Amino acid sequence: MTLRCAEPADAPMLADLWADALRRADKHDQVADVELVIKTAAQSPEQRIVVAEYDGNPAGAVLLRVSTLNPLNPDLTVQALSPHVLPKYRRHGVGRALMEAAVTFAEEQGVGHVATAATSGSRDANRFMARLGLGPQAVLRVASTHALRARLTALRPAHERGGRQLTQVLAARRSQRRSQAAG
Incomplete structure (x- = not known):
């Protein structure tokens, strides 16, 4: 060799x-x-x-x-x-x-x-x-920039992502229906 x-x-x-x-x-x-x-x-x-x-x-x-x-x-x-x-x-x-x-x-x-x-x-x-x-x-x-951005966004709390979690949306709708029915 x-x-x-x-x-x-x-x-x-x-x-x-x-x-x-x-x-x-x-x-x-x-x-x-x-x-x-x-x-x-x-x-x-x-x-x-x-x-x-x-x-x-x-x-x-x-x-x-x-x-x-x-x-x-x-x-x-x-x-x-x-x-x-x-x-x-x-x-x-x-x-x-x-x-x-x-x-x-x-x-x-x-x-x-x-x-x-x-x-x-x-x-x-x-x-x-x-x-x-x-x-x-x-x-x-190592990860691609795109994949890492997606994971970081998914790990952010909902209030930081600008969206609301489904349970929060449904609770708000129920609350609105109750207040409309009572009014």
């Missing part, structure tokens, strides 16, 4: 590998997005895309980036973004090699932490990261 920096010619392969992490667009646009990421990483000393090859074939990749731990904590960390291994190369040491590349990059940069994320549904990836000693720091939850 060998590790190397990504080249523009890797963009189609990386677009396939990282399909679940890329924006929803047609394949051409996704490849263009990856080409831009490769170009940006090649020009920055704080970024690197590492491609793992197994017997000369692409087997996996990871985007490495120096950043703060989070916007509130200025401690530097190397983010190992989207470490992916093609299914036929899993359990061949590719994931370990990619994470070793992340540690080496952190050491080169003088950074004391490495962070990564695995999709919540990827049990194998999460177990692998845990075996390496990476513990959970936070849970990233």
Whole structure:
């Protein structure tokens, strides 16, 4: 197995590998997005895309980036973004090699932490990261703006939504009928 920096010619392969992490667009646009990421990483000393090859074939990749731990904590960390291994190369040491590349990059940069994320549904990836000693720091939850707005509106009390609850409307109508019948 060998590790190397990504080249523009890797963009189609990386677009396939990282399909679940890329924006929803047609394949051409996704490849263009990856080409831009490769170009940006090649020009920055704080970024690197590492491609793992197994017997000369692409087997996996990871985007490495120096950043703060989070916007509130200025401690530097190397983010190992989207470490992916093609299914036929899993359990061949590719994931370990990619994470070793992340540690080496952190050491080169003088950074004391490495962070990564695995999709919540990827049990194998999460177990692998845990075996390496990476513990959970936070849970990233995502929703569309539209869906979140709808849920927030539904959770507001009725008087804040500008409407009245059905029971209040029915009680008001009964009260009006009683006052009309008595008058």
